[in-house]
Amino acid sequence: MSKIVIAVDAMGGDYAPQEIIKGAVxxxxxxxxxxxxxxxxxxxxxxxxKEKSNLPLQVYNASQVVEMGEPPAEAIRFKKDASIKVALxxxxxxxxxxxxxxxxxxxxxxxxxxxxxxxxxxxxxALAGLIPTLKGYVVFIDVGGMVDCRPYHLVxxxxxxxxxxxxxxxxxxPKVGLLNIGEEPTKGNELVKQTYTFLEKSPxxxxxxxxxxxxxxxxxxxxVCDGFVGNVALKLxxxxxxxxxxxxxxxxxxxxxxKLGLILVKNLLKNVFQILDYSEYGGAPLLGVNxxxxxxxxxxxxxxxxxxxxxxxxxxxxxxxxxxxxxLQEHEALIPGKRWRKLAEKLKEVxx
Amino acid sequence: MSKIVIAVDAMGGDYAPQEIIKGAVxxxxxxxxxxxxxxxxxxxxxxxxKEKSNLPLQVYNASQVVEMGEPPAEAIRFKKDASIKVALxxxxxxxxxxxxxxxxxxxxxxxxxxxxxxxxxxxxxALAGLIPTLKGYVVFIDVGGMVDCRPYHLVxxxxxxxxxxxxxxxxxxPKVGLLNIGEEPTKGNELVKQTYTFLEKSPxxxxxxxxxxxxxxxxxxxxVCDGFVGNVALKLxxxxxxxxxxxxxxxxxxxxxxKLGLILVKNLLKNVFQILDYSEYGGAPLLGVNxxxxxxxxxxxxxxxxxxxxxxxxxxxxxxxxxxxxxLQEHEALIPGKRWRKLAEKLKEVxx
Numbered sequence: 001m002s003k004i005v006i007a008v009d010a011m012g013g014d015y016a017p018q019e020i021i022k023g024a025v026x027x028x029x030x031x032x033x034x035x036x037x038x039x040x041x042x043x044x045x046x047x048x049x050k051e052k053s054n055l056p057l058q059v060y061n062a063s064q065v066v067e068m069g070e071p072p073a074e075a076i077r078f079k080k081d082a083s084i085k086v087a088l089x090x091x092x093x094x095x096x097x098x099x100x101x102x103x104x105x106x107x108x109x110x111x112x113x114x115x116x117x118x119x120x121x122x123x124x125x126a127l128a129g130l131i132p133t134l135k136g137y138v139v140f141i142d143v144g145g146m147v148d149c150r151p152y153h154l155v156x157x158x159x160x161x162x163x164x165x166x167x168x169x170x171x172x173x174p175k176v177g178l179l180n181i182g183e184e185p186t187k188g189n190e191l192v193k194q195t196y197t198f199l200e201k202s203p204x205x206x207x208x209x210x211x212x213x214x215x216x217x218x219x220x221x222x223x224v225c226d227g228f229v230g231n232v233a234l235k236l237x238x239x240x241x242x243x244x245x246x247x248x249x250x251x252x253x254x255x256x257x258x259k260l261g262l263i264l265v266k267n268l269l270k271n272v273f274q275i276l277d278y279s280e281y282g283g284a285p286l287l288g289v290n291x292x293x294x295x296x297x298x299x300x301x302x303x304x305x306x307x308x309x310x311x312x313x314x315x316x317x318x319x320x321x322x323x324x325x326x327x328l329q330e331h332e333a334l335i336p337g338k339r340w341r342k343l344a345e346k347l348k349e350v351x352x
Numbered sequence: 353m354s355k356i357v358i359a360v361d362a363m364g365g366d367y368a369p370q371e372i373i374k375g376a377v378x379x380x381x382x383x384x385x386x387x388x389x390x391x392x393x394x395x396x397x398x399x400x401x402k403e404k405s406n407l408p409l410q411v412y413n414a415s416q417v418v419e420m421g422e423p424p425a426e427a428i429r430f431k432k433d434a435s436i437k438v439a440l441x442x443x444x445x446x447x448x449x450x451x452x453x454x455x456x457x458x459x460x461x462x463x464x465x466x467x468x469x470x471x472x473x474x475x476x477x478a479l480a481g482l483i484p485t486l487k488g489y490v491v492f493i494d495v496g497g498m499v500d501c502r503p504y505h506l507v508x509x510x511x512x513x514x515x516x517x518x519x520x521x522x523x524x525x526p527k528v529g530l531l532n533i534g535e536e537p538t539k540g541n542e543l544v545k546q547t548y549t550f551l552e553k554s555p556x557x558x559x560x561x562x563x564x565x566x567x568x569x570x571x572x573x574x575x576v577c578d579g580f581v582g583n584v585a586l587k588l589x590x591x592x593x594x595x596x597x598x599x600x601x602x603x604x605x606x607x608x609x610x611k612l613g614l615i616l617v618k619n620l621l622k623n624v625f626q627i628l629d630y631s632e633y634g635g636a637p638l639l640g641v642n643x644x645x646x647x648x649x650x651x652x653x654x655x656x657x658x659x660x661x662x663x664x665x666x667x668x669x670x671x672x673x674x675x676x677x678x679x680l681q682e683h684e685a686l687i688p689g690k691r692w693r694k695l696a697e698k699l700k701e702v703x704x
Binding site for chain 2: 071106133134145147148179180181182184187188189190192211212213214215216217225226227228229231232233234235236237238239240241242243244246247250252257258260261262263264265266267
């Protein structure tokens, strides 16, 4: 079998291109993966030492860069030669099998759907966040902002989260939970109440409703929700951690004893933050597109980049997309037929 | 003017009736408020010392107690003589002007709506969470699980949050934000996009969309959202804080130095948690019911009870409900008329 080839968006992320390239070099030194660094040649090449010229690392020129705050619609329209777009096209053409980017996640998401299209049986691809807990990672899907979902979208998210947890996280029978405001099946809004009735009948290991606090207690391995709720919740969770750190930093300045104390608990805090560290996994998979796309955190440094690229390669190796299509097919009979779904979409337009 | 009378649910909460009574006694010793302790006489009376018989504290018997996990629908049906129900009826009858309860919040909410009814101009009452930040409290509305909201519900939440922030938190011109997954007006689901267009035209100090992380950065004084999103977010936020504490406790056991360090940073942590402490405010107001109802945290101890009761009294004193009705009336012209709203509700039933 030939080597797995991953296209890396060398220009995406707060520390691009330096940390992206550093992470990429580490990958090819550690694993049997071939990489294509996509971006502005004149900025990438000087960062690759000459002695590294024998590594399986190519550079592929792309003249434009999508900025972090740039609206996805504008990026799609005006940046046809952006590094992320070119990287996705390499997958489309079959030159690479997967993409890793730590750049503008909204633009990556939109461009990936646009360039690669969807897998069979997928109405909307979804971004799965990996939430660190004491008992390993929880797959939280969707966090990518797939808003105004219908129950069959959530069922598809559940299937995709299940397949990812099984083949990439290595859980033989992942527990799937539905994010809700209470545990009883009668709780919640219309969306989750209807989704519950579908998931109940599915072959998945569905454990019922889980609440916000249950995510971190790892009650379920996969937590399913509408992209609006997921995105708000993810950002709030990050905000809480950031605020606590700010608070501690502010308070510690007031006392010498506290400063000394903090030095003593430094290792403890290091361990705590290692558990919370997203760079251990490196990225969030975009599930349901016809290709492999891993989206790294904007703040990704070399380690996160390395692990994100490895996840992309593993995704290809495990043939996750074939399993996704198979899983979705098994669920086709459970959820309303295409005609009904189309009608529901239409009605939603009429009655927003 | 006669004294403000607050009915206190003496049986509601994890530490009831002991801590509830302790808090109530502190209130009448500190402030010019009259209290009615509602609950099982035989359990309350032994906890009131004889020398306190001259305090403005009455006991009003109610034979039943709503348990913490009890489904609200069952409580309404089978517990007609529950302490919280009887307390609400005292308000209905005009014997008391407000209620404080740290009991089952779902049941309190449902019973309050059922017993007291709604203020004029309110389609759905909402529970406002008070989120502690470095710059004071943020009014986060709705956290009470008012799901499947329409834009006019969210507009009403915004008005109610604004009035509460103005008259109870004392902010002359509170900044109102809409919880969303991005800052641009085009972001989000249909609900928030439509709500945005209404709020833009309102006389409120509307600052636009805010994201999950912005809540804690106190970008807005009032953050408006659907009750599903708000309830999930609130519980997730609590979960993150709890998980961090668990992690630290687990790690500290591994090292003597860390233990020593933690002793030194104890005051620091105390200050941090004081900022995060809900007991400073004591409760979440239920806004839009025809009466004053403050819902305390289930874990409320004397201090939180005391502050919650004081908030109820202040709510009555500031005549918040009159201001609410006035504010809602000012917004009537902005949002679709009653007939359209009724049609929208009907359509939602047909097309869930």
